[in-house]
Amino acid sequence: MATLFITGAAGGLGLSVTQTLLTQGHRVLAAIHSAKDKQQLPTEFPDNLFTYEIDLTNESAVTALIEQAITAHGPIDAAILLAGGYATGTLAETDGTLIDKMMTINFKTAYTTVQPIFTHMSQQSTGGRFVLIGARPALDAQAGKTAVAYALSKSLVFQLSDLINASGNGQNIYSTVIVPSIIDTALNRQAMPDADFTTWVDPQTIADTIAFVLFGEGRALREPVLKVYNQA
Template sequence: MLVTGGVGGLGEAVVEILRDQNWRVVAPVRAGAVGRLAKGAVGIEADLSVPADVRAAVALAAGEPDAPLRAVVNLVGGYAGGGLVHETAIEDFEAVIRANLRPTYLVTAAALPHLVDAGGGSVVCVSSRAAVAPFAGAAGYATAKAAVLAFANAVAVEYRKSGVRCNTVLPSVIDTPANRAGQPDADFSRWVAPADIAQVIAFLAGDGSKPTSGATVPVYGRA
């Protein structure tokens, strides 16, 4: 199992539940962040925008003969807001697309041959409700998350016959410390807890979701 974004607000919950389900979890993280991973996870420092770093992380995840790579969870991404479209510099628009789409593409592309060789497996991607219900001031973010969703659906179609499925979860606002700090006046009870999303991701990663590919799963909580 390879999990990106394993030290983020959602990533910590995902790593913990997969570890508790006895997955061997390999988590590529930024330099200096390995010590922040949940106990039991295997960390490797990597910049997931760099193809060589991605290949090294995937090789580590696929390197155990008794535990072939059977699942990939793509959590790396990030929110960036701004002004309306005509107020947004093309550099800012492209930067948020790159931050959300490039790691998902590189990791998935590098892992797919291993999943095929293992006889099949699962890829789980994280998009956003903004991909299907945009809001003002975040055209770049909505576009980026829509691109992640489209990419995941393409993977589902292309690799179905190889036994590799690909599904996507769409969170609303995730109840993390960073989001609470950024929106202190919000009603946090309406937000979705990382542990609840992690349960859905773990299901999609495991054999229980074997018949399911190309699904777009809303995980909105009450937001």
């Protein structure tokens, strides 16, 4: 049984990931935004699921929470960082306020979690694993030109993963970036009701990919960027 720290655990993707890893018998330390989020999480794993309400943009609070979690549950074997958000906007439409918002939601929430967990992992002989969520608009300018702030913020996630791998070299600390196309979540369906949902990626597919990277043959991969696309 591994001990896993997951941000965005109650989100459209997070629920599938959390359910999958709990079903596989792992201990999940789930970072959630509010008590309402806790109601969305599975209830059939009371001995393996532990929730923490936290503002991921508050660096000192996140560091304190992670220290608390380690004291209570022992070393963290992997961190799966799913928290984030999306916004549209071309270059002409995107101002500094939107840039700041997307940077905070998509990059700062990742960094404030990575930093203390990386420090923790570097102090244990077993090392650890990170899984970050990238985005196709950060890799493809044609896809990113209508979501500029989102694309820019997600581009830093790729850089963060590279820095984890460089800094963790020789310490058995590795990072993977999963890059999904549009994920078939209730929120996305509500935002795009006329879309063909069959062309989107099932959250379970991403959850299975994360499990493969952490515990399957994918564990042997080094510095991968895995594109999980369907038809959209």
